[in-house]
Amino acid sequence: MAIDPSPIGFEGFEKRLEITFSHTLTIFKDPTKVQGLRNLTRPQLDSILEPACCTIVAQVSNTEFDSYVLSESSLFVYPLKIILKTCGTTKLLLSIPKILQLATESLSLTVSNVKYSRGSFIFPSYQPAPHRSFTEEVAALNQFFGELNAEAYFIGDPNDRNRDWHIYSATEEISSKNQTDEITVEMCMTGLDKKKAAVFFKKSEEHTDACEMTKMSGISDIIPSHVICDFEFDPCGYSMNGIEDSGYSTVHVTPEDGFSYASYEAMGFDPSSVRFEPLVKRVLKVFGPSEFSVAVTCRGGSKWWALESGDVEGYYCEKVVKQELVSGGCLVYKTYAALDTPTKVTMQCRKEVAEVESEVVVCRCIS
Template sequence: MGLEVAWVAGLQQEEVAATVGAVATTGFEGFEKRLEIEFSYGPSSEASGLRSVSREGLDRMLKAAECTIVAQLSSDEFDSYVLSESSLFVYPLKVVIKTCGTTKLLRSIPVLLELASGLDLSVRCCKYRRGSFFFPAEQDYPHRNFTDEVEFLDGFFSGGRGYVLGSSSSAQKWHVYVAPAVEDEFGSGGGSSSEPGFTLEMCMTELDRKVATEFYKDVNCSAEGMTRAAGIDGLLPGARICDFAFDPCGYSMNSVEGGAYSTIHVTPEDGFSYASFETMGYGPREIDLQVLVDRVLRCFKPGFFSLALYATGISGAAGKKNGGSSWGVGFVPRGYSCVGSSRQELGSGGDVVVYHTFRAEEERSSPSPPSPDWWSSVPRPLAVSIDPKRQELESLSDIKLKSIETLKLKQLVGRLVLEQAA
């Protein structure tokens, strides 16, 4: 029975991918892949760590992923780069790379590890995550599916494990890979704080059409104009912004504030409009989470969005205290309904991720009742653990639900093809 379920599910995924792939050349893949690797100092390491990597070295790493640097902004604590496809952040002991489109992000790993080894830095931990692609058939190895990605990552990191979060009846899933931290002799400078750290990621689709048009150059000829028109400059008023506008449309932004960053990427085309927002380094001391999320939603007015919130060290005393702050108490934004929730503990180090999906209500009135506690009260069975040698699959009843989704997708694609022909 297990093999039969695996075959049916696999066939169905291929059908969806092939159907979407038929029109993939007309659309840009907005959903990003995100890679975060932390390192540890060695006996001969310089304090600057990865920030001492030359521009030539960064270019070589990004060439492997098939993207380039288009703008740069630094703080005293890290360097940020806007890329041709998303963003790069370089700390002394940490690198975060986000790439969209058909980039091959994971192929940058060998170059990054080589550069780190040359600085006497060793890997401490690795985290990789992404949503579900609009156009999965357009992706090349190792990004054709999550199992391939997990196997590829396991070739470089020990003890890694993959998870898929999200409702079994939803086409949108959140894929997470974590290779646990390795303790080091010389002090890693990361993960040792008594205070928890937070990373917020929002993925928004079905953007309001009036908002989306602001990210076309024939409407706003400059990135600064797009930033102001959408209200992006008001999200985190204390941050410095580095923004970039693409031809004929599209937008990217990094902001820096001390050791914290935020980043936004927008694909405004109708039919597959997408915007992402991420912050790392902010927490309850800097801003109320619901205030921040509401500001982002006012900028883009999505019909659907997901929210993934990561906390490191949330299991300790300080973590429990902050877990009860605005970054730990659940809420549903006004005008939206929560349509899915998942929670997953990531190893034994006290790291937790919660993942929620929201759909805009037809009549934007009062908000739905909030969840009491995101860190302990969110139901967990929706998180599915992935072993690269044996992927846990949905039940046959879930597959029937996906069959309905596949039919709807094919009908949508058929309408798009007819519209293009007309």
């Protein structure tokens, strides 16, 4: 990825914000508004990204949505949904006012669901406001979405702060009825295999472009049907967005030794043809991390997908935490370590809200 201003290294762990909107019936009377958020112009998208401190570097679209590779991760724009994912020391939550202004004032849309998620930062002390702590992030989110049904959860091991997961969920109406089946997979990988990570460095003697990195690494084989838009950074780092129908996948790599990191995310795929264990194995084949986590958010009747299997060859599953979300969905969070680095962990889930911090909430742990 882009060079980080900190003297230590680049922060690979991303912040991810997903806002889903609903529309009024009048939108159907105006053909120019049927595309909803996709009607936003490039200058308007730039105005969303500017407060977060990132820019668009590449784009690919289809009939369903628009996909943008950013200087720090990715942006996906659907007619009624926007997903912004940023890494480094970006200020993602500062983009919310502009998103809401454009969606509500220009397009007559209203917020129906919100999800914010992230792992544990490698360099937390270098994060700027409002990302200096999860409590601060929740307070910032509640300024805009606190009137909805909102909850925030911290999931992690008190003895290992590197394996935490944070999720904020807000919804206009609490109901699981008529929910469309949808799965979002977020993988965070650290301690990448050095030979595999070397693919994502530009070679001084011969230039290696993003297309070569995609093929050499095996990223193109993870979900082969996806149309890929990729980008390489100087002197190292890599990002890609893959799209197919209404589904996408995205990869971001920080390959430097000492703080190497890679993320993989996929959403909108067919769970009957893309299964948990084979998908994870294909991703691991590309990066060979020493540790990784998988956060699966399931909506509708797709919870079985994440719980079907926890076995991954070469790794052992330390723990699994299942947490029902206020939106009617379910989060399944799994942590893994390579077989040659065994550890014992005890997972716990703590509910964090603006009014009550550190309140213990019951999470069903599946061994």
